[in-house]
Structure formats: structure tokens, C-alpha cells
Amino acid sequence: MTTTYSIAVIGAGQIAHTHLRALQSSERARPVAIADVLEERAQQLGSEYGLTAYTDYKQMVLEQKPDLVIITLPHFLHKEAAVWCAEQGCHMLLEKPMALNVAECMEINAAAERNQVVVAVGHMQQFFAEHIAAKSIIASGQLGELVMVNDKRWGNYFQASRPAWFLEKAKSGGGVVINLGSHSIDRIQWLTDSWIAAVRASMTYRSSTDVEGSAALFMETTSGVPVTVSLSGYKGVPANETELLFTGGALRIGIRRGLSIGTDGTYMPVTVPPSADAFVAQLESVLDTVQYGKPLSISGAYGQSVVAVVEAAYRSHETGTEQQVSQIQELLRANRK
Numbered sequence: 001m002t003t004t005y006s007i008a009v010i011g012a013g014q015i016a017h018t019h020l021r022a023l024q025s026s027e028r029a030r031p032v033a034i035a036d037v038l039e040e041r042a043q044q045l046g047s048e049y050g051l052t053a054y055t056d057y058k059q060m061v062l063e064q065k066p067d068l069v070i071i072t073l074p075h076f077l078h079k080e081a082a083v084w085c086a087e088q089g090c091h092m093l094l095e096k097p098m099a100l101n102v103a104e105c106m107e108i109n110a111a112a113e114r115n116q117v118v119v120a121v122g123h124m125q126q127f128f129a130e131h132i133a134a135k136s137i138i139a140s141g142q143l144g145e146l147v148m149v150n151d152k153r154w155g156n157y158f159q160a161s162r163p164a165w166f167l168e169k170a171k172s173g174g175g176v177v178i179n180l181g182s183h184s185i186d187r188i189q190w191l192t193d194s195w196i197a198a199v200r201a202s203m204t205y206r207s208s209t210d211v212e213g214s215a216a217l218f219m220e221t222t223s224g225v226p227v228t229v230s231l232s233g234y235k236g237v238p239a240n241e242t243e244l245l246f247t248g249g250a251l252r253i254g255i256r257r258g259l260s261i262g263t264d265g266t267y268m269p270v271t272v273p274p275s276a277d278a279f280v281a282q283l284e285s286v287l288d289t290v291q292y293g294k295p296l297s298i299s300g301a302y303g304q305s306v307v308a309v310v311e312a313a314y315r316s317h318e319t320g321t322e323q324q325v326s327q328i329q330e331l332l333r334a335n336r337k
């Protein structure tokens, strides 16, 4: 008989729908409840997905005693909710970025350790079919030695549909770097199987908000590979891709637009084996850790490593100097567990 896990969702905003759809397609997931301070949102998703709706997530957790919670709150509430849920003995899938800063991530990881619960951070791009295929090409060594990574993400960050809290630094932690850059940092670290060790960043603040609208990041991995990340949230031409250059060719990932390989002058499309929807695969991976203790590539320690790079980028912009990413050794040890 399949073991099932009761699951409650905290936050009924934009991304909650995607998680709820993923929950519906997992045999092991038993979604039970949803909470949002906005009663109408909780009620609407509750009735759409057959869940008990709450306006207070603590009441929901105390009454429903879920095995796992999915936390989809604004960034400034991640730490408070995650620590409290860990203390109630709930495993959790916490949306990215893990928290506002490294100190908060450490509090979450310590609470998880104390209470022996799994913390997973929603770096779901590791489950994109193109990324899985790219990682296996990189690991095969068929393109030679990796010499550089260039990543870019451009798009209108300040569109009217963006929830207002994203545009207040105190609530979001920042703009394109913490929100979109955390995906770039994750895919670079995960694809290259290394950590970002140093960052030099330059940002602009040209919107009517206090969050940055663009950033150029020059980074280096622990393997000594140079990386550029170009992020722009101003209107223009959208882009979302990662290019990896090797001694014997190049790999281009168009995020959700396919994978190409170039060894002889032009890029040729790579046939990518189909895989499950990324949010479904992410959920199954978390449940595999909860059920069988399998290693988790999106662990709390890993989530902290991404926030450490984000934090170093902000420090670099403020000081005008290159910043070493702290806690690399500590994270390496934690991830080896």
C-alpha cells in the first residue's frame, strides 16, 4: 500500500496554484488545507481543490497536524513560518529564496535540525527536463573542460500584476537579484556541480521602488570557472538563458525553450528526454527524502548557499568591492552529510 503524507499549503497567492496542481498528481500527497490572511483567497483555493480553508496558518497546523507544509509566503515571512512549522514537527517545502539573508537561513536550518524535520527549498529549475539533460552532458565530459558560464534573465519586473510586497525591499529582500537571480545562481551551481565562491556586482535602482531593477554579476565558482549573470527588470526584449562554454564546444539552455549543443560552428537542438512537470518532480523528490531519507539536492543547506551568494552580491554593490561568499566550507560539510 502506498504511504501517503498529509500536506497543507501556507499562502494562497500566485504560486500556490502550481503547487496545488502538483499535489493532485502525486499518489503520496494528501492535500488537506490551505491558509491565507486574505480569507477570500484561502476560501477560493480551498473550494477549488477540496481543502479546509484557514486565515491563520498556525491554527491550521495545530488542528490539521500536517506531515508536510508548503510555504509560499512573501520572503520576509519565510523564516518566521519555517521555524514555527519546524517546531511543530512539520517537514517543509519552502519557496525560494529560502529567506532574506544567511542569518535567517541558519535559524531555519538549526530549527529543522533540532526538530529532525526535512527542509526543502523550491529551487524547482533543477527538475526542468532541459536542465537534467544539460547536467548529464556536462558531467559526461564530452565537451571538454568548462571554461565559462554566461547567464541572462531580462523581463519586465515592474509589471502591474506583480504583488506589491515584491517591490518593497524590507519585505522582499531586494529586486531582480534575490528573486530572479536566485534561479540563475541555483542553475549555475547545480549544473556545474560547484559553488559560487566570489562575486562582484553592479546594480541600478531606476524604478519608483527601493528594489534594484538590474544587476551585472561577475562571479567565480569553487572550481575557478568565471561566470557572468546579466539581470534586467526594465522593459525591453525578454531573455532567459544560460550558455556554458567548454574547451570542445558550447551548450545553450533556453529556459523552458530547449537545449542546443554547438561543436562545429552552429548550435544544433538536443532531443531532451521527457520528464515529469518540474513542480511534481520537486514534490516527489522531497517526499523521497521524507520517506526514504534520500539525499536532497534542494536541501536547506543548499538553499542557504544561494542566499549567501545573493547577500554577497548586495554587499559587493554597496562596497564596490569583490566579496567572498561566506560559509562555503560550512555548506560543503553540511551537504556532504
Ligand SMILES: NC(=O)c1ccc[n+]([C@@H]2O[C@H](COP(=O)([O-])OP(=O)(O)OC[C@H]3O[C@@H](n4cnc5c(N)ncnc54)[C@H](O)[C@@H]3O)[C@@H](O)[C@H]2O)c1
Binding pocket: 010, 011, 012, 013, 014, 015, 016, 035, 036, 037, 038, 041, 055, 057, 072, 073, 074, 075, 077, 095, 096, 097, 122, 124, 163, 179
Ligand atoms: N519557483 C518559482 O518559480 C516561483 C514563482 C513565483 C513565486 N515564487 C516564490 O513563492 C513565494 C510566494 O510568491 P507569490 O508570487 O505566490 O506571492 P503572492 O503575493 O501571490 O502570494 C503570497 C500569499 O501569502 C499571503 N500571506 C501574506 N502573509 C500571510 C500570513 N501571515 N499568513 C498566511 N498568508 C499570508 C498573501 O495574502 C498572498 O496571498 C515567494 O517566495 C516567491 O519568490 C517562486
